[in-house]
Amino acid sequence: MAKRRTQGSGSVFKDANGVWHYRKDLGRDPATGRRRTVGAKGRTKADARARFNAKLAELERTGLLPGGKSPELADYTERWLADYRTRVKPTTYRTREGRLKACNEVIGHVRLKDLTPEHIRRCMRVLGERLAPSTLKDHFVSLKMVLDQAELEELIPVDPCRRVKPPRVERRVVDVLGPEQPRRMIEAASSMPLARRGARPAEEDLEMWALLFEVAFETGMREGERYAIMPFELELRDGQPGIHVRQQIQRYGRPGEVEIPNWLEATHLSGTLWLTTPKTPAAERFVPVSGSLWERLWKRIRDNGIGSRELVFTSARGNPVCSSTERYQWCKALKAAGLPQVKIHSARHWMATMAARANMPDDARIAVMGHTSMQMTMRYTHRDAASLGQLMAAAIPDLGGNEIVEAEVVD
Incomplete structure (x- = not known):
């Protein structure tokens, strides 16, 4: 009786054309629920295995496959951006890519599982030294989008951004010309x-x-x-x-x-x-x-x-x-x-x-x-x-007496 392979260990076989195949079931994607497989092929068994191992290493690096080490934030961001690019307009992608690049220059070397709220705060402090508050907040939002997805994929238990207050932004007054x-x-x-x-x-x-x-x-x-x-x-x-x-x-x-x-x-x-x-x-x-x-x-x-x-x-x-x-x-x-x-x-x-x-x-x-x-x-x-004066005059009746008081305007 043929011995069965352990579930999830993958399969190796040679097809009718003499090509070697390595294939492995990665289980269901936590984010989509769909089953995932990875495979590679080569003219020799060693060639197919080398290609297969290279693919596994890349999947582990970006977090698609759990491995011995959690992926670094910069590596995971790279994969996240590749998917994000297909869903947004080029201007939106270019802006988001720039925001995340700046964040990764500060904390991109940290592995996902090691990220803490203090890493996020430090990133915002460093970037805040050269960025306007509204721009800094958009950096925070961009980083949170990435880590929310990592949480959804069960690469981290919780997005550390959830435990950090976003950068404060005071709305700027826009200068507008007068009616005429x-x-x-x-x-x-x-x-x-x-x-x-x-x-x-x-x-x-x-x-x-x-x-x-x-x-x-x-x-x-x-x-x-x-x-x-x-x-x-x-x-x-x-x-x-x-x-x-x-x-x-x-x-x-x-x-x-x-x-x-x-x-x-x-x-x-x-x-x-x-x-x-x-x-x-x-x-x-x-x-x-x-x-x-x-x-x-x-x-x-x-x-x-x-x-x-x-x-x-x-x-x-x-x-x-x-x-x-x-x-x-x-x-x-x-x-x-x-x-x-x-x-x-x-x-x-x-x-x-x-x-x-x-x-x-x-x-x-x-x-x-x-x-x-x-x-x-x-x-x-x-x-x-x-315009506010006209509206107030129409809304509020005259509450004073009939006496007219002369007033002097002092600069």
Whole structure:
């Protein structure tokens, strides 16, 4: 009677073609419940065994197979990132990879089973010496994502990050222009000193930047969404002109140097820029625009012979607009108008604030902004003293007497 092999010890056999096979059942994956096997083959038994042992060593190194030693955090992170890369957009992956690389420079040599809350605290202290609080917290979140998965795979009993308080972050106040100031900036943008930078006439170049800034303030669209506007996105719905936001431009990397997941629709434009889908499903939306902006957009399209699937806004050399170029023109326009140097993204905050001042319903504000929650929309809303004063005056009756008191204002 043939002796049975011990369950889980694996099998070795030679097939009809004379090829040797090594195979082993690794049991069920704690995270997915699926059975796992590892195998290798070679023309000789020794060759197959060497390949098989190399695979086992790699699995033990990254924690896929329990071994005599727990994997180091850096090795496990490497495997985690390989899987993470297939599920997120390239920009998200690049950010997360950078965060984890910084963490591993501090504690990556520590084995998973030896990680303690004090290791996490030390990592945050070291990184906190050079990082802003919000960035530091994102490093903590990234590390917690990795260790949560290690806990799920039963490589550690509990994620040590659960026993550490996240870095404290105080929300920064975003500087936003006043209600009438964007008009001054847009007028200044179209009348700045001329500077020829490409084949396009300088006057036309200034008009384009002024129009792009007007779109930013009036629609609150994200930078990449504005750069990707094409004529086919301009729609009339029930007589209302607007922009159907359906795409954006993102900086993913040069073809061959960046891995685009199979599920992501992305078309290379030039350099590191790609035309892709909106940030989230909620980001695909219809944003109404005024009749005057509608006419100016179509005038630009007609005057420049822009096709239905061509970019409305381009650089002077005909390339897609990039954030650095817009930022340069933005700062010049603010300076020419004598306005404070606010960030480009503050235009989105300005639109949300003006919508709140007009008492636009919450669901409408969420829809126009392309958010999924009112909480996020509120982060973009900044009430100024004048609007608060008007609301308070309407809400609180006069509680004083009829006597008029003359007061002197002292500086």
